[in-house]
Amino acid sequence: MTQRTANAAAPTGGLPRQRRTYGIGELAKMFEVTPRTIRFYEQEGLLAPERRGQTRIYHEKDRVRLKLTLRGKRLGFSLAEIREVVMMYDAMPDGNARQLQRLLEILADKRANLERQLEDIRLMHKELDDVESRAREVLSGLGAEPPRH
């Protein structure tokens, strides 16, 4: 009764596009994770999908959340860290100055982390180059000097 029938007119103005919703399995396949993972993220406070009866219904917002979460994970952030940012982001509109300051600190922190990772990636890239060229050298050496019978 709340907004089930609210398909009439969205006050956002334009396109009624993006009105899609997703089932958990659907979302799971789309991001190559298991439903278990998605439920776990919810349990950890990273997602809060609508409930239709007992079943979870995911909207665009949830999908974006999941995407950001997985990206954070790939960058080595813990779920706790990710949650911290995400939750503060949601609490922003009515956030007090202290909270916002804290948020800015966290962001600076993450940023520093990213910087170091960039440097690490550059260095690692060079390492891989070195190893690869050495490997190719040895390989060509093998070509010239075939295995002993």
Place this chain on the structure above:
Amino acid sequence: MTQRTANAAAPTGGLPRQRRTYGIGELAKMFEVTPRTIRFYEQEGLLAPERRGQTRIYHEKDRVRLKLTLRGKRLGFSLAEIREVVMMYDAMPDGNARQLQRLLEILADKRANLERQLEDIRLMHKELDDVESRAREVLSGLGAEPPRH
């Protein structure tokens, strides 16, 4: 007999510098990890320090190994992955073609990983920018519109 006693003349030419060794605690502080971590890495086959009696003696090579290992970790690689590369690197000189091919595959894999991470970092950076500017907006809003009484 292979190269154990080869302290006489290094064919590399120059400086006999860098002949330092390190204790485990020393190394630990220098990389801000605990001795336990270093022993663990050894147990996992990532390090193989010399032994003076019962005590571990680390040389430059070990120090570099540790540095690379920690860098890999910061980039989210598992110890198993790191070991795989490191061990193959060591086994290279007498490696057969199949092994070397496999090494190249792994390297390509890691490289792809790094590429994705680079993209992730760029995107995450943008996200952080957005969140930060939104936060600053709200903050300035708080200044103009002081808390009710």
Place this chain on the structure above:
DNA sequence: GCCGAGGTTTACGTTAACGTAAAGTGCTTG
């Protein structure tokens, strides 16, 4: 009415990467 597909809860299991505590070794310093 039954069945299979997908969804749900509950709860115990697992893996990686260490932490931590106990008990012993070895050197050197007052």
Place this chain on the structure above:
DNA sequence: CAAGCACTTTACGTTAACGTAAACCTCGGC
């Protein structure tokens, strides 16, 4: 020589992030 410090081994504990299994709904289709 006793004390202290750094190191050692052994072994159990811990945390994060899920995996896996069991047992239950529920809905569209035949």
